[in-house]
């Protein structure tokens with residue numbers, strides 16, 4: 001009889017151990033685990049996730065600023081005779097700036113020259129050439145202090161094969177040591193014109209990435225999709 005009771009007890013112990021092993025995760029825990037994986041696996045721009053994310057603050061706490069200069073973002077412009085092609089009322093460089101801001105978040109601010117440029121191409125071309133030949137440093141205003149940010153996207157058009165001179169004023173005004181600079185620019189054939197290396201020379205203690213450039217006048221859908229994949233390659 002004692003033997004039978006001992007056998008029955010052993011069977012009971014084995015059964016209860018098996019039951020415990022199977023219930024390592026409660027149904028709620030299982031659901032939580034599944035939810036966590038789904039959240040991690042959800043694409044960056046998943047609509048539901050995007051609605052919950054405050055685009056003014058990137059998720060990792062990184063402070064991001066998008067600054068850009070474009071001769072057309074502050075003047076009343078005749079779009080036919082203007083110095084640069086406008087797309088849906090937005091200049092080429094500004095279009096990229098807005099797309100970066102929409103995707104990454106953070107702040108966005110234009111670099112506004114103290115003096116308006118003319119709106120006709122020949123007039124802007126003459127003024128820009130004089131500035132370059134004279135080594136001018138045109139004054140500008142900016143509504144934020146860019147050195148308060150970790151990562152600064154900086155945009156401009158190519159003028160006379162290089163950055164507009166106001167960008168030299170900009171880089172000489174601020175010390176971006178320890179910051180990450182991500183340039184972008186528009187052009188009519190010069191691509192980046194060696195300007196990313198120029199920025200490296202001007203800001204030797206910053207990390208200056210290779211940027212994105214596109215021909216001014218490229219349609220918005222193309223710019224949007226190119227900028228998206230460029231940013232995705234940078235981890236945004």
Ligand SMILES: Cc1cc2nc3c(=O)[nH]c(=O)nc-3n(C[C@H](O)[C@H](O)[C@H](O)COP(=O)(O)O)c2cc1C
Nearest residue numbers: 070084092093157158160161186187188189190216
């Ligand atoms: C004064 C001036 C000089 C320019 N010089 C060049 C140049 O050397 N190389 C080039 O590829 N494009 C040049 N361009 C074309 C602009 O880079 C191009 O139109 C750009 O998209 C303008 O950007 P925005 O619309 O944001 O101002 C020049 C345009 C202007 C107004």
